[in-house]
Amino acid sequence: MMLKIIKLARKSPISARIGFVIIVINICAAVFAPVICPFGETEVVGDTWLLASADHLLGTDHLGRDMFTRLIFGARNTIAIAMIITILSFLIGTVTGFFAAIMGGWADLVISRIVDILMAFPTLIFALMVLSVVGTGTLPLIVVIALLDSTRVYRLSRAVAMDIAVMEYVEAARLRGEKLWWLMRDEILPNAMPPLVAEFGLRFCFVFLFIAALSFLGLGIQPPTADWGGMVRENAGAITFGIMTPLYPAAAIALLTIGVNLIVDWFLHIASGLKE
Amino acid sequence: MKKLLEMRSIYIEGLSEEKWYPIIKGIDLTLNRGEVLGLIGESGAGKSTLGIASMAYTRMGCRIRSGSIVFDGTELTEATAEELRTLRGRRIAYVAQSAAASFNPAHRLISQYSEGPVQHGIMSAEKAAGEAKQIYRHLLLPDPEFIGYRYPHQVSGGQLQRAMVAMAMACRPDLIIFDEPTTALDVTTQIEVLAAIKRIVREYNTAAIYITHDLAVVAQIADRIMVLRHGNLIEENSCREMIVAPKEEYTRRLLSVRAFDGAKDLDRKQDEVILDVRGVTASYTGNTNVVEDIDLAIKRGRTVALVGESGSGKSSLARVVTGLLPPVKGTIVFNGNRLSGELKRRTKAQLRSMQMIYQSPDTALNPKQKISKIIGRPLQFYFGLGAREREKRVLELLEKIELSAKYYDRTPMELSGGEKQRICIARALAAKPELIICDEVTSALDQLVAEGILKLLQNLQDELKVSYLFITHDLATVKAFSDEIVVMLKGRIVEQGPKEEVLVPPHHEYTDLLLSSVPEMDPDWLENLLGRRRKEGKISTVMDS
Numbered sequence: 001m002m003l004k005i006i007k008l009a010r011k012s013p014i015s016a017r018i019g020f021v022i023i024v025i026n027i028c029a030a031v032f033a034p035v036i037c038p039f040g041e042t043e044v045v046g047d048t049w050l051l052a053s054a055d056h057l058l059g060t061d062h063l064g065r066d067m068f069t070r071l072i073f074g075a076r077n078t079i080a081i082a083m084i085i086t087i088l089s090f091l092i093g094t095v096t097g098f099f100a101a102i103m104g105g106w107a108d109l110v111i112s113r114i115v116d117i118l119m120a121f122p123t124l125i126f127a128l129m130v131l132s133v134v135g136t137g138t139l140p141l142i143v144v145i146a147l148l149d150s151t152r153v154y155r156l157s158r159a160v161a162m163d164i165a166v167m168e169y170v171e172a173a174r175l176r177g178e179k180l181w182w183l184m185r186d187e188i189l190p191n192a193m194p195p196l197v198a199e200f201g202l203r204f205c206f207v208f209l210f211i212a213a214l215s216f217l218g219l220g221i222q223p224p225t226a227d228w229g230g231m232v233r234e235n236a237g238a239i240t241f242g243i244m245t246p247l248y249p250a251a252a253i254a255l256l257t258i259g260v261n262l263i264v265d266w267f268l269h270i271a272s273g274l275k276e
Numbered sequence: 277m278k279k280l281l282e283m284r285s286i287y288i289e290g291l292s293e294e295k296w297y298p299i300i301k302g303i304d305l306t307l308n309r310g311e312v313l314g315l316i317g318e319s320g321a322g323k324s325t326l327g328i329a330s331m332a333y334t335r336m337g338c339r340i341r342s343g344s345i346v347f348d349g350t351e352l353t354e355a356t357a358e359e360l361r362t363l364r365g366r367r368i369a370y371v372a373q374s375a376a377a378s379f380n381p382a383h384r385l386i387s388q389y390s391e392g393p394v395q396h397g398i399m400s401a402e403k404a405a406g407e408a409k410q411i412y413r414h415l416l417l418p419d420p421e422f423i424g425y426r427y428p429h430q431v432s433g434g435q436l437q438r439a440m441v442a443m444a445m446a447c448r449p450d451l452i453i454f455d456e457p458t459t460a461l462d463v464t465t466q467i468e469v470l471a472a473i474k475r476i477v478r479e480y481n482t483a484a485i486y487i488t489h490d491l492a493v494v495a496q497i498a499d500r501i502m503v504l505r506h507g508n509l510i511e512e513n514s515c516r517e518m519i520v521a522p523k524e525e526y527t528r529r530l531l532s533v534r535a536f537d538g539a540k541d542l543d544r545k546q547d548e549v550i551l552d553v554r555g556v557t558a559s560y561t562g563n564t565n566v567v568e569d570i571d572l573a574i575k576r577g578r579t580v581a582l583v584g585e586s587g588s589g590k591s592s593l594a595r596v597v598t599g600l601l602p603p604v605k606g607t608i609v610f611n612g613n614r615l616s617g618e619l620k621r622r623t624k625a626q627l628r629s630m631q632m633i634y635q636s637p638d639t640a641l642n643p644k645q646k647i648s649k650i651i652g653r654p655l656q657f658y659f660g661l662g663a664r665e666r667e668k669r670v671l672e673l674l675e676k677i678e679l680s681a682k683y684y685d686r687t688p689m690e691l692s693g694g695e696k697q698r699i700c701i702a703r704a705l706a707a708k709p710e711l712i713i714c715d716e717v718t719s720a721l722d723q724l725v726a727e728g729i730l731k732l733l734q735n736l737q738d739e740l741k742v743s744y745l746f747i748t749h750d751l752a753t754v755k756a757f758s759d760e761i762v763v764m765l766k767g768r769i770v771e772q773g774p775k776e777e778v779l780v781p782p783h784h785e786y787t788d789l790l791l792s793s794v795p796e797m798d799p800d801w802l803e804n805l806l807g808r809r810r811k812e813g814k815i816s817t818v819m820d821s
Contacts, residue, residue, distance in 0.1 A: 168640040172703070174619065175598055176657060177627040190644035 012266060019262025026256050030076040037069040042224040049235075049243050058248050062235050071248055074226040079256075081142065081221065082208040088146035089207075090200060093153025094192075098184040100154075101161035102170075112158070115151045123148050124213065131219045141220060145210060149203060156199055160192045194267075201264030205257045212253055228253050279346075280450055280483050281307040281330055286343035288325055288334060288507075299325050299338065301507040309450065310481040314498030314515065316491055316530070318722035319693070322507040327453050327487045331368040332360055348450065366396045369444035373456040375436040379428040385439050386424030392446045404446065411442045414479060415472040433586075434465035438472050445476060452477070454486045458493060462585040462749055463793040470496055470795075471806055489722060491530050492795035495519055496802040503527050515799055529724060531797060548576045550743050551597070551711055556606030558596045566592040567767045570606070574711065574760075577741040581758035581775075583748060583790065589767035590747045594713050597745070598632055611710065628658045631704035635716035637696035641688040647674075647699055648684050654706040673702040677732060694725035701732065705740075713745045718753060730757055751794045755779060763787050 012020075029036065039045050043065060050060040058067035096115075100108040118126075127144055134140045164170060170187050178187075212229025214220035221227040223234070228249040235246035288300040300322045307313050307330075315323040325338065332345050332352035345352040347368070352360065364370075369392075372378045380388060390404035399407070405424070412420035415438045428436055437457055444452050454473065458466040474497050477484050488494050494501060494515075501518045503510040503526065511524045522528045553572040559565045567589040574580045584590045595601040597608060599619035608615045610630065616622055634640035641650055651670045655661045661669060671681050677698040688696055697717060704712050714733070718726035730753060736742060746758060754761060754775075761778040763771040763786065771784040778787065792805060 167642075168634045168636065169642040171600070172632065172634070172640060175600070175627065175632055176654060176707070177622075177624050178657070186645070187642055191642070193644075 008270070015262045016266035019259040019266070022255055022259030023263065026075055026079060026259070029072045030079050033072045033076045037066075037072050039066040039069045041069065041073040041226055043069075049238050049241070049245055051243070059243075059245055061231065061245060062237065067245060067248060070226040070231060071228075071252060074228045074231055074249060075252070075256075077221055077225055078208065078211060078227045078229070081138065081227075082204060082211060085142050085146045085149065085207045085211075086200060086204045088142065089149035089203065090153050090196070092146065092150035094157040094189070094196065095184070096150070097154040097157030098161045098188055098192075099180070101158050101165050102180065102183055102188070108158075111154070115154050118148065118151045119155075123210070127210075127214060128217070128219060131214070136219050136222055138221065141211070141214070145207060145214075149207060153199065153203065157192060157196060160195055161188050164188045164191050194270075198264055198268045201260050201267065205260050208253070208257065278309065279306050280309045280311075280348055281305070282344075282346040283326075283330060284344045284346075286326065286329060286345070287341040288322070288329060289339055289341050290325075291337045291339075296339075296341075299507050300329070302343070303504070303507075303509050305330070305502065307451070307483050307485065309483055311500065312477060312484045312486060312498045314494035314501040315485060315487045315504060316489060316494055316501060317504035317510075318489060318724060320506070321504040323487045323489075323504050324455055326504065327455060327485050328370065330451070330453060330485060331364050331370070333364070362396065365392050365449075366398070366447045367449050368451045368453070369447070369449040371437075371440050371444045371452060371454045371457050374460055375440045375457075376428070376433065378440060379436065381428050384425050384427055385431070389424065389439075389443050389446055392443065396447055398447055408442065408446070411445050411476070412439070414476055415442055416468070416475075417442075432465070434461055434468050437461065437465075437469045441469070441473055441476065445480065445482070448480065449482065451483045451485070454484060456488050459488065459490070463751070463795075464585060464789055466493070466795075467793050467802070467805070470802060473497065474802070490795065491519075492797050492801075495797060495799045496795060503530070519797055519799060549573050550576045550611060551745070552609040553593075553597065554607045554609070556593075556596055556603045556608065558592060558601050558603040560592075560601070565604070565767055567596065570769060572762060572769070572772070574743050574745060576710070576743055577737065578759040579737065579744040579746050579757060580760045580762060581746045581748060581754040582762050582764060583751060583754055584764035585749055585790075587766075588764040590764050591715055592767075593764070594632070594715055594745065594747055597713065598630065624658065628654075628707045629710040630713070631707050631709040631711070632713045632715065633697075633700045633704050633717050636720050637693060637700050638688075638720075640700050641696055643688050645687070646684075647686050647688070650688075650699060651702050651706050654703060658707055669706070673706055676705065676736070677702045692725075693721050694728060697721060697725075697729055698732065701729075701736070705736065709742060711743045711745065713747070715747045716749070717746075719748070719750065726753070733757075751791055763790065 044063060045066050046056065046060050046064050048060060048062050048064045050056055050064075052059045056066050056068065058071065061067050061070060096111055100111045127148060130144050131140060134144075165188065170183060173183055173187050211220050211227070212232070215227050215229030216233045218233070220229055223230060231249040232246050238245045283303070283305040285302045285304060286300050287298065287302055289296040290299045303326060305313070305326065315327055317323045325334065328334070329340060330345065330347070332340070332355065334340060340353065343353070347363070350359075350363075352363075355363070379385070386405050386408050387401075389408040390401045393399045393404045394401050408424050409420050412423055417423050417435055417438055423431065423435070423439075431439065441457070457473065458469050461469060470493065476482070477497075486494055486498055498515045500512070500514050502512045503518075503524070505526055511518070511522065511527050513523070518527065519531070522531055551572075551574040553570055556567065556570045557565050558567050570593060572580070572593075582590045582593065592601060596603050596617075599615070599617065599622055602617035608617070610626065613626070615626060648667070648670055651673055652666045655666050655669050667684075670684065674681060674683055679695060679698055683691070683695070683699075688699065691699065700717075718729055721729065733744065734757065737744065746754070748754060758775055760774050761772065762769055763778070763784065765786050771778060771787050779791070781788075783791065795801060
């Protein structure tokens with residue numbers, strides 16, 4: 001298994017390697033944030049919107065906090081939350097999707113229609129609505145976005161599982177008397193992996209952007225916790241004075257999105273089985 | 277006579293895991309005008325690759341490394357793409373195995389017929405349509421004036437295959453390549469297509485390369501036969517000589533396949549009935565019954581063959597017995613206990629003692645599971661064996677199906693078709709079943725491999741006293757393998773009884789049709805059969821069906 005991965009990595013194209021480096025840097029930043037950062041996450045260290053200098057690598061923000069420190073702590077918060085949301089949405093989406101595909105009939109009909117209803121609302125509006133009702137906070141944020149996202153995952157995993165569920169090896173397992181959980185975990189999941197993993201990468205990006213959008217609107221991660229979307233919003237005013245500050249977190253978002261997509265593209269290429 | 281096609285020392289390679297592997301290893305092939313050449317061999321022998329190389333074409337991922345292909349004086353390996361394009365379809369035509377997959381479902385047959393001649397600028401669409409009707413008539417298609425205006429899904433498989441032969445004839449080519457044109461068809465339909473091909477090839481004096489794995493089929497139509505194996509030429513001779521006096525051991529084995537004899541000692545009196553199906557009627561929609569009023573009994577340690585053409589309801593009957601399709605009426609008694617019609621209501625012990633082996637081992641094995649897990653799971657599931665005992669038992673089972681222990685850690689993808697089917701058998705055996713339902717288990721396999729599987733099943737029956745419900749359309753295997761035969765037609769049983777009674781005349785009319793349609797290793801078999809049927813006035817029913 002390990003050998004296979006190494007062999008595969010060695011054949012990887014340059015684009016995938018760049019993506020890999022970007023992601024590793026981001027993860028390192030997130031994990032080692034307190035070690036790397038010269039200041040505290042919410043510590044006020046100087047005047048507002050100072051330009052970049054030796055003391056403050058990326059200057060300071062609108063309250064005089066160190067921008068470099070906030071950017072790294074932002075990576076920590078944003079990536080962790082995006083990761084949790086994506087994993088949660090995949091758990092919900094694949095389990096219900098596989099369930100609907102295996103059971104068919106009424107179960108499929110009911111779940112699919114509920115999902116249709118959820119998908120009929122524009123995601124952002126729906127999230128805004130729910131969050132303004134239940135209140136802002138990390139937990140509601142995670143639950144709401146995961147639930148909304150899981151509808152997309154449901155659609156994909158149901159479609160993939162439908163094709164697999166009619167295979168004779170699944171029928172053989174049914175005839176053996178296997179329970180639903182075995183069918184989902186051992187017969188269908190391993191064969192549905194490639195499209196799901198590719199989707200995971202894409203979803204992660206979307207969630208990430210979605211949180212940034214919500215933060216920008218003031219409903220995402222709440223201050224003083226640093227997150228990239230929120231940091232763009234807080235410092236947006238600086239643009240009028242010709243100060244670069246809000247562009248740093250924006251660039252960070254763009255960079256991570258590109259990095260993840262480069263890896264996903266490569267994975268899709270492998271999964272498609274095409275030769276060059 | 278001038279040679280129409282001359283291929284000299286052809287080497288063809290295929291790309292796999294970024295390496296080029298030889299597929300055809302230097303074969304010469306010549307063909308005269310109007311001659312029919314049979315290319316035969318097992319899958320992977322390179323017969324299709326060599327066949328289509330005659331128009332200087334290779335499938336994706338293959339390339340012609342060296343050799344020369346001279347068609348009617350033109351060297352094709354040096355021809356430009358444009359020259360090849362005008363040649364293909366016009367002077368060399370191709371008939372694929374699956375007509376259903378090769379026709380465009382959105383266009384009428386006749387407009388697909390006209391496409392070739394119009395594209396090549398030979399004639400107008402109207403003229404082509406007129407000729408199409410003529411050729412449809414030659415091919416004995418029913419209602420030749422109007423059948424062309426149907427869509428592909430509106431005609432039967434055999435008719436569609438003949439419509440494709442007609443398409444190949446559209447430009448009056450000098451050479452047609454037939455790539456297993458009858459393999460996917462039922463025996464009775466196969467005869468129609470075979471007769472049609474033979475007739476039209478003679479009539480227009482067209483040369484043909486006929487690719488197949490079935491020596492008995494090719495014997496009916498070919499003037500000369502080439503036997504291929506692993507990309508090498510094993511033997512080449514005129515058809516009649518090859519059948520009478522094969523020179524090579526491999527050819528002899530191919531010829532003797534049909535003679536497989538599972539001689540068993542039937543003196544062991546066995547009257548204990550293990551499966552008793554009474555008055556079973558089942559339906560998918562609730563309106564039309566796929567099986568109707570079926571009575572069937574299987575004794576312990578015996579084999580009952582369920583024979584019928586596609587659509588006769590034999591696989592549906594298997595689904596009823598296994599519980600996947602609950603019957604509308606009737607009872608199933610297994611081992612003295614009445615079985616519920618629904619899978620969910622059956623006990624683990626009932627599920628365990630009835631196992632199933634499928635037609636296509638490719639889809640019957642989970643490609644992501646290792647052999648150890650595939651065979652080990654029933655052991656764990658039914659008997660709760662621990663890891664160590666399981667490993668021991670899996671290795672025993674591997675030995676039983678005549679595979680070595682090195683297969684333990686492999687995945688199905690690393691196995692050949694026959695090996696996969698053996699794994700399916702081991703998975704069924706792991707449950708220690710009393711009845712195994714075999715649904716066309718040899719149809720997807722080469723004849724020699726299929727023979728091995730049959731022998732294995734026979735040995736296992738002798739050793740373990742397991743019963744088989746053997747579903748098949750292939751009467752040749754039935755003759756050798758079964759104790760009792762049940763013939764199905766349109767969801768009903770038309771004849772049943774011990775093998776000796778069913779196979780010996782007088783038969784039911786339909787059984788007779790089925791039996792007489794199995795090709796024999798005799799170049800005159802088809803002619804004789806058609807002559808006989810014509811005399812008996814049965815020809816119209818066969819040809820129009």
